[in-house]
Amino acid sequence: MPSMTGAELLIRLLERQKIKTIAGIPGGTNLPIYDALGRSERIRHVLARHEQGAAFMAQGMARSTGRPAVCMATSGPGATNLLTAVADAKLDSIPIICITGQVPLSLIGTDAFQEMDIYGMSIPVTKHNYLVRSAQELLHVVPEAFRIAASGRPGPVLIDIPKDVQCQTIDVPRLPAPGEPEAAPDMDREAIDKAARMIDHAKRPILYLGGGVTQSDCAGIATRLAEKGSLPSTMTLMGLGALPHDHPLSLGMLGMHAAKHTNMALEECDLLIAAGVRFDDRATGRLEGFCPDADIIHIDIDPGELGKLKTDCVGITADVTSALGALLDSISTQDRSGWLSRIGELKKQYPALLPGTDDPTSPYGLVSATAALLGPDAIVTTDVGQHQMRAAQAYPVTRPRQFLTSGGLGTMGFGIPAAIGAALAHPDRTVVCFTGDGSMLMNIQELATAAEQQLNIKIILADNGALGLVQQQQELFYEDRKFASSYANRIDFTTIAKGFGIEAVDLADCDSPMAVMTKAMRSTGPALIRIPVQAADNVYPMVPPGAANSTMIEGASNA
């Protein structure tokens, strides 16, 4: 192996990790990396318009494939612009590798132009991070970064590389093996046996499935476990798809915007089997009031999650696949007809009411019309707000990695760049992005990237001229004092989209909205479909923040 520069070595190592696409933006301190990247025959670069967009594109690739994806930025503002999307990846356990340029080692600490301590700034938002001090270090740092990002509970890793390290020439006699995920830790068989006995003895058990089921790729095992034990199953926002939406044992999403019967069933359960979940407050409501009569089995690969919030659980540190697989072998087959008929009663008593699903121009109808037009192969991304909760309630999610959404951080601006990333990783599929006008404006510049790449992305914009979920909280919890939550200056989003080179249609005052929507969906390349909706339409039911999940506010249609 001849001598090479740090930048060339980096690109070679990324190629060996089978990276095919990198999203990023060049700048002063990462130009040597870009010079080497430009000469790569195996890696395609996608030029983002904002570094946050680049990191969300990497997330879209990683969330839709399960494999680590890479983004790049220059030092200073380039690197700080990444941080929101890195934090988002941290909270949702998404494996991305962020590679930032840094000022030369000799200038670190001098307040040099575009110098910022991104190593220090990224500590709280990464699983691990590096400031590389020699080209030699790249030989272990890069494979290790990929190993850390994908092992155990996945997460983002940042590698900060000073410009002189990128330019340093070293002899590389042998390249290291690519970094692969570590094997999961051995699980405690006794705890599994105990859990299996608890399930067998439970009268009213519920399976509570989260993003860990997706990460561990065990939706099939989770479904078979539910079926063998007749376990009604609820999913977190991150876990949607663990059971197909129409599975008879599926209770859909739990928590703040769950169907009321789901939260009421949890209220009655005597055993909660929590797998790959972290008892987030949006899922549990007031924790003391969550499953008040239940024993809890908590399975997670991250030991830090066990006992973090619920302290009296049977905790099992394990890969969810192995643990659910072992439980599947150990539990007895049961029909639990009494409990399932009680669930049926709750479903009748508190049905999931999604008004207007027949009308493609209504807030729920736009979700169901999109699903009907695109079928089960489409990948869905959402932004954050009312449209996100409606999509989570109403989209027929049938498999993991189909529904990509910012769960933990709740980042407006996620949807469009994540859709670009998903489309880059899945050129054969249509990707639909549900967004709102507030969210769309937070990364609208990436429409330029979508147009440039001619990706098959359909953006469904529910435009209410407001921060809808903020207004909803102001109406319900601040005596209707709406403030700073509506946009006096309405924007013509179809004109803007066209300005970016994207086909755009408006369903306002449209005689045949379904026909217009169908045409836009069936076209190739990116398209925007704008649908005006009313800001006064709230998302129901809703658990007030801090209240128990049994306290649900219901709208007129649910009353």
Place this chain on the structure above:
Amino acid sequence: MPNTANRVVLDLIVNNHPGVMSHVCGLFARRAFNVEAILVLPLGGGETSRIQLLVDADQRLDQMVKQAEKLRDVHEVSLCDAESSPFEELGREFAA
């Protein structure tokens, strides 16, 4: 002088590089774990360091240990008695 009653010493063996203190202190700060006192010295050839943290021995101790163990630069976490720890003697030195 640090009060060692109802406290315990978290003993960490860590990689010795410039970012490690930020990682350890940042973790305790952002998870709101109270750290009363801290002591760091390099070990052997300087590849690793030993950090001792005097912390509250409350119900959050288990979380502190688990979260500290997750840091990639932390090799070992163990618990030691706060009484008869270096903090007692250092406390007297600092107060003198």
